[in-house]
Amino acid sequence: MLDGKLHERCGIFGVFHNKDASRLTYLGLYALQHRGQESSGIVSADGDVLKIHKAMGLVNQVFRRDEPLARLDGMHAIGHNRYSTTGASSLANAQPILINCKIGQIAGAHNGNLTNARSLRAEMENDGSIFTSSTDTEVIMHLIARSKHDTVASMILDALSRVRGAYSILFLTKDALYGARDPRGVRPLLLGKKENSFFLSSESCAFDLVGADMVREIKPGEMIRIDRRGARSYTVPAFEPVEGHAHCVFEFIYFSRPDSFVFGENVDKVRRKLGRQLAREHPAPGADIVMGVPDSATTAALGYAEESGIKYDIGLIRNHYVGRTFIQPAQAGRNFGVRVKFNTVKGVLKGKRVVVVDDSIVRGTTMKSIIALLRTAEPEEIHLRVSSPPILCPCFYGIDMPTKQELIGSSKSVNEIRRYMGADSLGYLSIDGMLSVMPSPHENFCNACFSGAYPIGINGTGEDA
Ligand code: SF4
Numbered sequence: 001m002l003d004g005k006l007h008e009r010c011g012i013f014g015v016f017h018n019k020d021a022s023r024l025t026y027l028g029l030y031a032l033q034h035r036g037q038e039s040s041g042i043v044s045a046d047g048d049v050l051k052i053h054k055a056m057g058l059v060n061q062v063f064r065r066d067e068p069l070a071r072l073d074g075m076h077a078i079g080h081n082r083y084s085t086t087g088a089s090s091l092a093n094a095q096p097i098l099i100n101c102k103i104g105q106i107a108g109a110h111n112g113n114l115t116n117a118r119s120l121r122a123e124m125e126n127d128g129s130i131f132t133s134s135t136d137t138e139v140i141m142h143l144i145a146r147s148k149h150d151t152v153a154s155m156i157l158d159a160l161s162r163v164r165g166a167y168s169i170l171f172l173t174k175d176a177l178y179g180a181r182d183p184r185g186v187r188p189l190l191l192g193k194k195e196n197s198f199f200l201s202s203e204s205c206a207f208d209l210v211g212a213d214m215v216r217e218i219k220p221g222e223m224i225r226i227d228r229r230g231a232r233s234y235t236v237p238a239f240e241p242v243e244g245h246a247h248c249v250f251e252f253i254y255f256s257r258p259d260s261f262v263f264g265e266n267v268d269k270v271r272r273k274l275g276r277q278l279a280r281e282h283p284a285p286g287a288d289i290v291m292g293v294p295d296s297a298t299t300a301a302l303g304y305a306e307e308s309g310i311k312y313d314i315g316l317i318r319n320h321y322v323g324r325t326f327i328q329p330a331q332a333g334r335n336f337g338v339r340v341k342f343n344t345v346k347g348v349l350k351g352k353r354v355v356v357v358d359d360s361i362v363r364g365t366t367m368k369s370i371i372a373l374l375r376t377a378e379p380e381e382i383h384l385r386v387s388s389p390p391i392l393c394p395c396f397y398g399i400d401m402p403t404k405q406e407l408i409g410s411s412k413s414v415n416e417i418r419r420y421m422g423a424d425s426l427g428y429l430s431i432d433g434m435l436s437v438m439p440s441p442h443e444n445f446c447n448a449c450f451s452g453a454y455p456i457g458i459n460g461t462g463e464d465a
Pocket residue numbers: 186247248249250251394395396397398399446447448449450
C-alpha cells in the first residue's frame with residue numbers, strides 16, 4: 001500500500017463469441033488495471049481446448065509480446081487482474097484458475113472475498129483435497145469439481161450455494177461463459193453486447209474500450225449462462241436468507257473509475273455529489289481555492305468547488321510513471337515517497353487559503369506527508385476535507401485493508417487526526433451524508449468499514465460469525 005490508498009482485490013472481464021476474444025479481453029483488463037496491479041491472466045476457449053497465460057505484473061507487462069495472445073486463440077475468453085491481499089503475492093495465486101474435472105476443463109476468475117473459505121478449505125483438506133494456492137477461487141473450483149450434479153450450470157450453482165461472502169465471478173468452459181454475483185451484490189458485474197458478441201465486466205469503462213454497449217447489471221443472486229443459443233438466467237441458491245442488498249459504497253468513493261457505471265449510476269455523478277455534500281457539511285468560508293489530491297479525489301473536489309462557489313485549482317501534480325517500487329537515494333530525507341509521486345504548483349498555493357479534498361484516509365501517513373509537502377509551497381492555511389467518513393473497521397469483502405489498529409480513524413479523534421496531519425481544519429463526510437447521495441434505496445449499500453455494521457457475518461478475522 002505504497003500510495004496509502006485502499007485497493008480493490010480484482011477486476012474481471014469475459015468475452016463470448018468473438019474471433020478476437022483474447023485480444024478484447026486484454027483490452028478489457030487494461031481498462032480495469034486500477035482493480036489489480038500484481039498479476040494478470042487470460043484463459044481462452046476454442047470450442048475444444050482451454051488455454052491459459054498468466055504472470056506477475058501489469059497487463060501490458062504480462063502480455064507485452066504478441067505471442068501469448070496469438071496462442072490464446074478461440075472465440076471465448078475470460079481474464080483477471082489481481083491485487084494480493086493477505087495471501088502471498090505469487091504466481092500460484094494469479095487467476096484465472098483452470099482445472100480439469102468430470103465435465104472437462106473449466107476456468108474461474110473471481111472478484112470478492114468469501115467469509116467461509118477457511119472452513120470450507122479445511123473441510124475439503126480433511127477429506128483429501130490438495131490446494132495449490134491460497135485463493136478463495138480455488139475453494140470454489142474444488143466445490144464445483146466435487147459436486148454430485150451433472151451439468152456445468154447445476155454444478156456451479158451447487159458450489160455457490162455453499163459459499164458465503166462477496167463474489168462477482170466468471171467461469172469459462174469450452175462452449176459457454178458464466179457470470180454470477182452473490183445474493184447481496186457486494187461487487188459489481190455488468191453485461192455488455194456488440195453485434196453477436198457478449199461481454200461481462202467488473203465495470204462499464206471496459207465496454208467503452210472494446211466498443212461494446214452496456215446491456216444491464218447482473219442482478220445480485222443471478223447467474224447468467226451464455227452459449228451459442230443466447231443468454232439464460234438462473235438464481236444462485238442463497239447460503240442464508242437475504243435481507244436487501246449490500247453494494248460496496250467504496251466503489252463510488254474511490255475504487256471504480258469515474259467514467260464507469262456501477263450499481264445503477266455513473267461513478268462520476270455520485271462522486272461529485274459526495275463533494276457537494278461535503279461542502280454543505282464542512283464549508284470553508286474565506287478559502288481562496290479548492291484542490292483535489294490527484295487523481296482519485298479530483299471529481300469530489302470539483303463537486304466541493306461547485307457547491308461552495310470557491311474556485312477550483314490544481315495545486316498538486318502527480319507523476320503517473322511512478323511504479324510500485326523505486327530506487328531511493330541514501331540521503332532522500334523525509335516524505336521521499338510522496339515527493340516522488342507529487343509536486344506542488346507553487347504559484348497556485350503561495351499565500352492562499354487552500355481547501356484540500358481527498359476521498360479517504362487509511363493510515364494517515366500519506367496525507368500527513370502530502371500536507372507537509374504542500375506547506376513547502378507556503379500556503380496561508382490548509383483545510384483538509386474528506387469525501388468519506390473516518391474508516392473505523394477492516395473490510396472482509398474483497399478490499400485490501402490494514403488491521404483495525406492501523407486505521408487512524410479507529411484510534412484517534414478527528415481533532416487528534418487534524419493535529420497529526422498538520423492541517424488547520426479537518427472535516428469528514430458523515431455516514432448519513434454519504435448514504436444520502438447513493439442511488440436509492442440507500443439501505444442497499446454496505447458501509448461496514450465506516451460503521452462496523454457488517455451485512456454478512458464475520459468474526460473479526462474474515463470468517464463466519
Ligand atoms: S466494508 Fe467498506 S470496503 Fe468493504 S464492502 Fe463494505 S463498504 Fe465496501
